[in-house]
Structures are given as C-alpha cells and as structure tokens.
Amino acid sequence: MIARVLFLGLILGSGVAFGGTTPVPRKEAVPAARTGSESVLRVNSTNQAYDFFRPWTKKLPYSRRGLGVLIEGGRILVTAELVGNRTYVELEKATTAEKCAAVVERVDYDSNLAILKPAEAGFVKGMKPLALDSGVRVGDPATVLQLEPNGEVAETTGSVTSIAIGGYPMDGLGLLVFRLSAPLQQRDGSFTLPAVRAGRLLGLLMRYDARSQTADLIPPPVIRHFLEENAKETYGGFGRMGVGFTATRDPQLRRYVNLTQPGGVYVTEILRGGSAEEAGLAVGDVILAVDGHNIDQDGNYEDAEFGRISFSHLTNTVAHPGDTLTLKVFRGGAVFDLPVKLQGRDRSKILSASYVMDEQPKYVILGGLVFLELSRPFLQEWGSDWTKNAPQRLVYYDAFQNEISPDRGKVVFLSQVLPSQDTLGYESLENLIVTKVNGMEIKSLADLSEASKHPVDGFQKIEFDEDPRSIFLDAGSVEENRSKLQSEYALPSLEHL
Numbered sequence: 001m002i003a004r005v006l007f008l009g010l011i012l013g014s015g016v017a018f019g020g021t022t023p024v025p026r027k028e029a030v031p032a033a034r035t036g037s038e039s040v041l042r043v044n045s046t047n048q049a050y051d052f053f054r055p056w057t058k059k060l061p062y063s064r065r066g067l068g069v070l071i072e073g074g075r076i077l078v079t080a081e082l083v084g085n086r087t088y089v090e091l092e093k094a095t096t097a098e099k100c101a102a103v104v105e106r107v108d109y110d111s112n113l114a115i116l117k118p119a120e121a122g123f124v125k126g127m128k129p130l131a132l133d134s135g136v137r138v139g140d141p142a143t144v145l146q147l148e149p150n151g152e153v154a155e156t157t158g159s160v161t162s163i164a165i166g167g168y169p170m171d172g173l174g175l176l177v178f179r180l181s182a183p184l185q186q187r188d189g190s191f192t193l194p195a196v197r198a199g200r201l202l203g204l205l206m207r208y209d210a211r212s213q214t215a216d217l218i219p220p221p222v223i224r225h226f227l228e229e230n231a232k233e234t235y236g237g238f239g240r241m242g243v244g245f246t247a248t249r250d251p252q253l254r255r256y257v258n259l260t261q262p263g264g265v266y267v268t269e270i271l272r273g274g275s276a277e278e279a280g281l282a283v284g285d286v287i288l289a290v291d292g293h294n295i296d297q298d299g300n301y302e303d304a305e306f307g308r309i310s311f312s313h314l315t316n317t318v319a320h321p322g323d324t325l326t327l328k329v330f331r332g333g334a335v336f337d338l339p340v341k342l343q344g345r346d347r348s349k350i351l352s353a354s355y356v357m358d359e360q361p362k363y364v365i366l367g368g369l370v371f372l373e374l375s376r377p378f379l380q381e382w383g384s385d386w387t388k389n390a391p392q393r394l395v396y397y398d399a400f401q402n403e404i405s406p407d408r409g410k411v412v413f414l415s416q417v418l419p420s421q422d423t424l425g426y427e428s429l430e431n432l433i434v435t436k437v438n439g440m441e442i443k444s445l446a447d448l449s450e451a452s453k454h455p456v457d458g459f460q461k462i463e464f465d466e467d468p469r470s471i472f473l474d475a476g477s478v479e480e481n482r483s484k485l486q487s488e489y490a491l492p493s494l495e496h497l
Contacts, residue, residue: 037153038128040145040194042092043068043078043102043116049085052378053415055361056491061087066192067147068116069201070129076102076116077223079192079206080109081169083116084357091118094151098123106230109170109355110238110345112206112218113226132220133200135305138163142180142202144195144215146187158182158195158215160202165310166216169206171354173238174312178203178217184210225317236321239342241312242274243267243281244402248297257286258333263296264288273349273406279340281329288335289328290314315342351401351411352376362445364495366452366460367478368420368485371434373445374398374411391431393466409443414464420485422478426471436463446497 203217455475
C-alpha cells in the first residue's frame with residue numbers, strides 16, 4: 001500500500017524554476033499588439049537572503065527577472081519565489097522600458113503567489129488586465145509568453161497534458177497543478193512566465209524541465225482562492241485537513257476493517273492540532289465522501305470541471321479556512337457524517353519551518369555559544385544533497401516532525417562555538433540539541449534567553465540530549481565579556497528573537 005499524506009500536501013517533488021535549455025528551433029517574436037504586451041510587465045527584483053550559519057549576516061545580493069501579469073485593480077500577479085527575501089522590486093513596461101518601484105501587497109509562499117502594486121498609481125494606466133481562465137481540460141492549447149530584449153512578446157505554443165494535485169515549492173502543500181508541454185527557450189527574465197489561452201490567464205509557470213520540455217503552472221483555481229482571501233479583512237491562506245491516508249485497493253485491508261463500501265481511503269495519520277483531529281477524525285477511520293462527493297479507493301472524486309482528481313482539491317483549494325466540510329466516515333461498522341471546520345496551518349507550532357522568508361532568523365549567542373531554532377533553510381545550507389550531508393539528527397527531526405507532539409516545542413540547538421575566553425575547550429561542539437538551561441526546559445529560543453538570566457551558583461549550565469550531557473560557563477565572565485565578544489566578531493546584537 002502506498003500512503004498518501006496530506007499534512008503538507010507533498011505529492012509531487014519540487015523542481016527548478018527554469019532549468020537548462022535544450023536547443024529548439026527559434027520561434028519568431030509575435031508583434032506586441034497581437035499577444036498582450038499591454039497585459040504583462042517585466043518585474044526586476046533584488047533579493048538578499050540571510051546566512052543561516054551566521055544569522056546575524058546576509059549573503060551576497062542577487063537579482064531575479066520575470067514577467068508579471070496585470071489583474072484587476074491595477075495590481076500585478078507574480079510568483080512568491082520571484083520576490084522572496086526582496087530588498088527592492090521594480091516594474092518595467094515591455095515596450096517603453098519605463099520603470100516604477102513596486103510594493104508587495106501580499107505574498108503567500110505556500111501557494112507561491114504574490115501581488116504587487118506600482119508605487120505610482122498611474123503607472124499601469126491604459127494597460128489591459130487579464131481575467132482568469134476557466135473550463136480548462138487536458139489537451140487544450142496554451143501559449144507561454146516571454147519578452148524579447150526589444151520588448152516584443154515571444155509566444156511558445158503548447159498543450160495541457162495533465163491536471164492533478166502537486167506539491168508546491170516552498171512548503172509542499174498539495175494544490176492543483178496544470179502540466180504543460182511546451183519547448184521553451186531560455187530568455188532573460190524567465191523566472192516567472194504567464195501562460196494564456198484565448199486571451200485569458202491560464203496560469204503562472206513555477207517549474208520547467210528542459211529535458212522533458214514540460215512546465216508546471218499555478219492554475220486559475222489556486223490564483224482565484226488566493227485573490228479571494230486577499231480581499232478579506234483577515235487573510236486566511238489555504239486550509240489543511242491534516243490527515244494522512246492510504247488507498248483501500250488491498251482486499252485484505254478491506255476485510256480487516258470490515259469495509260463493504262465500494263470506495264473510501266483508510267486514515268493512517270492525524271496531524272496533532274489540525275482540522276481533522278479537532279473534528280474527531282481518528283486513525284483507522286475510512287473517509288467515504290467529502291461534502292457529498294464520493295471518494296474512490298485511491299482518494300479521487302469526480303470533479304465537474306477537471307474530472308477524476310484527488311479530494312485534497314476540495315479541502316485545500318475549493319474550501320477556505322473557516323469553512324466547514326462534511327465527511328462521510330466509516331468507523332467500526334457504522335457510517336456517520338462528521339463536520340470538519342477547516343483551519344490554516346499555525347506556523348508558530350511547526351517544529352521545523354520549511355521556509356523562513358523576508359525576516360532575519362532567530363538566534364541567541366551566550367559567551368560565544370551560538371544557539372538557533374531548527375529550520376529547513378538551515379539544513380539546506382549543506383547544499384542540494386542536504387538530506388545526506390546535514391547533521392542527521394537534525395534531518396530526522398525535520399523529516400518526521402509530524403509524528404512528534406507539538407508540546408515538544410521548537411528544536412533549539414547549539415549550532416557552533418565562536419572561540420572566546422569563555423568557551424575554551426568547547427570549540428569543537430556543534431549541532432547539539434539543547435534540553436535544559438539552568439534547570440529550565442527549553443522549547444524555544446525565548447525560553448533559552450530567559451533561562452540565561454537565572455544562572456545557578458554563578459554558572460550557566462547548558463544540558464544536551466547527547467554527549468557531552470552538560471557544559472558550564474562562568475556567568476560573571478560571560479556578562480563581563482559581552483561587549484568584547486560583540487566587538488571581536490562584529491555582531492550587531494547577541495540575540496535576535
């Protein structure tokens with residue numbers, strides 16, 4: 001049996017935004033007036049991420065260029081990846097090269113979408129906003145828009161080859177994805193590209209595989225959900241059921257649970273504190289239907305627009321946080337209805353954040369000991385093969401965090417030691433998980449900061465979950481040398497919470 005997990009919606013692995021290119025016959029640029037240059041703008045973004053090994057510093061800045069699509073209200077739609085860790089964003093008209101600073105109105109890294117507004121209200125006057133497409137089917141034609149250096153629009157025609165649920169790049173949330181087959185060329189500003197059909201927005205390209213010449217698009221239903229949430233007084237994002245399940249094709253499994261219903265999926269995991277647990281769904285239950293839509297043995301239902309598709313489309317995209325869905329559940333021989341109120345993910349309760357964007361990572365430095373909270377960006381500092389090269393104990397906590405009680409709190413660890421008078425003998429220590437400081441249980445960096453204010457018998461006692469079980473710092477010396485430590489290592493602050 002192959003388990004399907006909806007905790008993070010991780011169904012399709014994340015790829016690159018635009019990979020290397022395969023030589024293809026060059027397509028002629030289509031005159032701007034015919035293709036919609038009046039609806040797209042270049043977006044130039046300067047970005048600078050923090051160094052998670054040294055979270056008080058930033059890495060070198062870099063630039064990204066893409067195409068934004070004008071939508072209603074004089075706003076521009078782009079992917080969130082384009083403007084992640086931004087320091088400056090600029091809009092540029094395709095034909096005139098006229099430029100204007102942009103303000104990010106909303107960014108949602110789970111759905112990989114962002115809305116920009118020009119700093120000058122009249123900048124997009126006379127341009128034509130694109131409406132969202134609808135009624136898309138597999139096999140429909142699609143056109144990907146790119147810009148030539150002279151501002152003319154180059155069109156590459158392709159077709160929709162599949163419509164399914166896929167994992168989005170930042171958090172792996174399972175949302176609808178349109179797969180497009182199109183022989184794209186590498187062009188300047190290809191980080192975000194729009195695809196259109198009959199003059200309507202079919203989606204934004206977020207991944208492209210040059211070898212197979214296939215692109216993954218963020219489709220209209222996901223964009224529409226994002227825009228509807230953005231129009232609310234309080235942005236709720238995308239809801240999650242918080243349930244893991246497996247197919248019920250195995251006849252032995254069906255006999256084991258006495259399941260005589262024709263369809264349904266077997267619940268294998270429940271995210272603690274999630275929507276499903278709050279509603280009373282339990283491991284061992286079988287979900288037969290969602291809001292009147294019968295579920296087959298693989299977890300699919302018949303969608304009026306897209307055909308056979310995973311029921312996570314209903315829970316993650318069709319419904320909004322705060323909505324109540326009714327599940328038909330089989331349990332112990334009985335069938336009953338179970339209302340589930342959808343909620344977004346409480347990021348404060350995530351043990352290891354899958355992304356940390358647009359903000360400085362938290363840290364505490366005590367006498368030269370550098371403490372961090374575990375996050376995937378820290379592990380990704382080990383490169384593309386981080387799951388093998390990063391400290392395996394920390395990789396374990398990141399990979400299996402949904403199986404750990406949220407009461408455990410954050411994973412606070414000693415990441416490195418800055419050599420100083422107070423850390424003699426401890427220089428080789430790194431990546432050790434902290435359990436207690438001065439007798440106080442540590443569930444966050446805020447706990448560690450507070451505990452350090454209460455030394456025991458003149459010492460800071462730090463305890464770990466593996467050898468060395470305990471180390472000690474002279475509290476008086478640590479306090480006396482604070483300014484010296486900060487000066488020697490050019491630290492802007494000894495803690496950032």
